[in-house]
Amino acid sequence: MKEAPKKKRLWLDLALILALLILAGVLYFSFGVPKEAGADVVVIVDGVEAARYPLTKNGTHVLNGGTNTLVIENGYAWMSEAECPDQICVHMGRIHLDGQLIVCLPNGVIVTIEGGDDGGVDIFG
Amino acid sequence: MGLAVALAMILSFVESQVPALVAIPGVKMGLANIAVVFVLYKLGWKEAAMISLIRVFLVTLLFGNLGLIWYSAAGAVLSLAGMMLLKKTGLFSEIAVSVAGGVLHNMGQILVASLLLETDLLRYYLPILIVSGVVTGFVIGLLAGILVKRIRVEG
Numbered sequence: 680m681k682e683a684p685k686k687k688r689l690w691l692d693l694a695l696i697l698a699l700l701i702l703a704g705v706l707y708f709s710f711g712v713p714k715e716a717g718a719d720v721v722v723i724v725d726g727v728e729a730a731r732y733p734l735t736k737n738g739t740h741v742l743n744g745g746t747n748t749l750v751i752e753n754g755y756a757w758m759s760e761a762e763c764p765d766q767i768c769v770h771m772g773r774i775h776l777d778g779q780l781i782v783c784l785p786n787g788v789i790v791t792i793e794g795g796d797d798g799g800v801d802i803f804g
Numbered sequence: 805m806g807l808a809v810a811l812a813m814i815l816s817f818v819e820s821q822v823p824a825l826v827a828i829p830g831v832k833m834g835l836a837n838i839a840v841v842f843v844l845y846k847l848g849w850k851e852a853a854m855i856s857l858i859r860v861f862l863v864t865l866l867f868g869n870l871g872l873i874w875y876s877a878a879g880a881v882l883s884l885a886g887m888m889l890l891k892k893t894g895l896f897s898e899i900a901v902s903v904a905g906g907v908l909h910n911m912g913q914i915l916v917a918s919l920l921l922e923t924d925l926l927r928y929y930l931p932i933l934i935v936s937g938v939v940t941g942f943v944i945g946l947l948a949g950i951l952v953k954r955i956r957v958e959g
Contacts, residue, residue, distance in 0.1 A: 682894040692900035699907055701936050707931035726922025780925055784871060785920055 716739035717792030720756045722749065725787045726731060734775065734792065746786040758783065808851075812839035813857045817866075834906055834940050836863075840904050841887070841948035846957040849888045856880045874920070877911045882912035898952060899945035906941025907934055 682688070722730040724743050732740065732751055739759070740749045747768065748760040755773040761794050768783035774792055781790040815835040836859055844852035860880050864873045886908040890901045910933035919927045 685897070688895060688897040689899075691895050692897050692903070695896065695900045696903055696938055699903070699934055702932040702939075703934040706934070707818065710928055710931070715912075723921070723923060723925075725920075778928070778929060782915055782917075782926065782929075784875065784921075789921060789923060789925060791925060 686723065711778065713776035713778035713792075715777045716754075716775060717779075718794040720749070720751055721793050723789040723791065734755050742790075743786055743788050747783055747788050749790060756792065757781070758790065762786065808843045808847075809858050809862075812836040812855055813862060813866075815839060816859060816863045832940075834909065834944060835884075837902065837905060837909075837941075837944045838948050838951065840884070841905065841944065842885035842951050842955075844887060844891060844901070845898065845948070845952045846955075849884075849891075851927060852887075856884050861867050875916050878916040880910035880912075882906050882915075883909035884931030895943055897943060897945075900950035902948060903938050903941035906939075906944065907937030910934070910937045 683691070704761060716734075720732045720734055721728060722732075722740075722742055727801045729743070730740065732738065734754055734756065737752045738750075740751070741747075742749055743777060747758055750757055750759045755775045757773040758768040758771065761768050761783055763783065763785040765785070768781050768788070768790075771781045774781060774790070777792055777794065779792050783789070813836075815838060819833055819835045840852050840856050842861075843855050857877075857880065860873065860876045864870060864876060883905040887901045887905040890896050890904050911930075914926050914929060914933060916926060
């Protein structure tokens with residue numbers, strides 16, 4: 680197979696890497712960076728909203744028939760337990776900003792924060 | 805060939821024993837891709853595809869979560885297709901090929917996850933998964949490139 684000279688190939692490697700990093704940066708800013716406190720903790724199971732709790736109300740909720748446990752306390756939400764072996768969602772930590780996510784892929788559970796005091800900022804707009 | 809599968813399996817096992825560095829689904833080192841890139845250069849795309857698919861299957865059975873096989877498979881297929889195409893152009897070295905593989909692997913997983921969970925929220929992970937694909941792909945490509953240069957394969 681015909682190949683470009685080694686030096687040229689390394690430059691093209693670099694160009695491709697830079698292009699990808701720029702793409703990542705553009706996507707990052709175009710999606711909006713979560714920075715405003717949210718109002719509701721929304722639980723989505725298999726793409727359907729399954730529950731919604733105010734972030735201000737402390738409590739422990741069993742999700743999806745027991746696969747995950749969600750804790751809301753002092754304005755933060757986090758996954759305290761999960762049945763899956765990787766425990767990634769448990770390690771994702773606490774969220775409280777509009778648009779932040781906790782995802783548990785194996786169980787199809789997503790927990791996200793929505794809305795400000797004005798009844799929901801349209802973050803997709 | 806069998807050796808390469810074995811190597812890929814060992815690397816996958818090593819990786820499964822190392823705790824995730826970052827708590828983001830999909831961010832991992834992809835060590836086994838060293839074997840796939842190596843075979844892609846030394847033996848050809850059919851062999852690389854075989855290694856890759858056998859690996860997905862066996863790793864899922866041995867150390868993984870059966871529910872996640874579609875993520876692995878989609879990642880593997882997309883990544884392999886991308887690496888084959890880039891290599892075919894002859895314009896890039898192992899590094900860019902492996903970087904493309906890493907990024908596409910992550911894209912494949914996001915895509916499947918978005919479809920299965922019927923959500924578009926996962927798009928927020930795209931930027932970080934592109935960056936992580938670039939970083940891991942770079943390291944893997946560097947290593948695979950050294951192996952490709954140093955090891956002779958007969959047959």
